[in-house]
Amino acid sequence: MKKIVMTVALATIASTSLADVKPFEAVEYRKGIFKAVKWQFGPIADMVKGKQDFNAEEMASRATNLAALSKMPLDGFRAGTYARATSALPVIEEKWDEFAGLMGKFETNTAALAEAAQSGDLKQIKPAFIQVAKTCKSCHDQYKD
Numbered sequence: 001m002k003k004i005v006m007t008v009a010l011a012t013i014a015s016t017s018l019a020d021v022k023p024f025e026a027v028e029y030r031k032g033i034f035k036a037v038k039w040q041f042g043p044i045a046d047m048v049k050g051k052q053d054f055n056a057e058e059m060a061s062r063a064t065n066l067a068a069l070s071k072m073p074l075d076g077f078r079a080g081t082y083a084r085a086t087s088a089l090p091v092i093e094e095k096w097d098e099f100a101g102l103m104g105k106f107e108t109n110t111a112a113l114a115e116a117a118q119s120g121d122l123k124q125i126k127p128a129f130i131q132v133a134k135t136c137k138s139c140h141d142q143y144k145d
């Protein structure tokens with residue numbers, strides 16, 4: 001009996017988590033990831049620009065976090081989630097392959113920054129940082145309000 005109850009409970013959890021994503025949940029999810037992206041990226045930018053003292057350990061840790069986060073937003077850009085409470089433009093749906101491609105570039109460039117950050121050398125970190133910053137901007141210019 002216990003086993004049956006358990007199986008039913010697990011099946012319920014699995015089906016609600018996969019099938020019933022509400023549009024606002026997808027919007028909240030991707031915005032939350034980008035809030036975390038900003039949280040990590042802010043001090044990286046400040047260290048590169050000399051607004052915050054350079055700390056190699058903090059730089060490496062934040063760059064690693066950023067690279068991990070870069071893999072997460074795409075999942076939240078679901079069909080039919082561009083009408084309400086979002087600054088994501090509906091053109092994302094029309095140009096999905098290009099948008100997804102740019103997200104792939106974001107992953108590659110943040111991975112390169114994380115790699116450069118391991119050196120602890122600001123001279124190597126700076127160009128990698130610039131590539132990441134350019135990726136943020138080019139995507140926002142095209143796909144964000």
Ligand code: HEC
Binds near residue numbers: 140
């Ligand atoms: C491939 C596209 C893409 C890339 C790359 C990208 N963003 Fe975004 N970003 C978006 C879109 C689209 C939104 C709007 C999400 C929404 O409102 O549903 C957004 C939203 C945001 C937000 C607002 C989150 C909120 O509070 O609602 C911040 C902050 C942000 N991005 C920062 C960054 C930073 C910093 C980078 C680079 C390190 C970056 N983004 C890279 C597409 C991108």
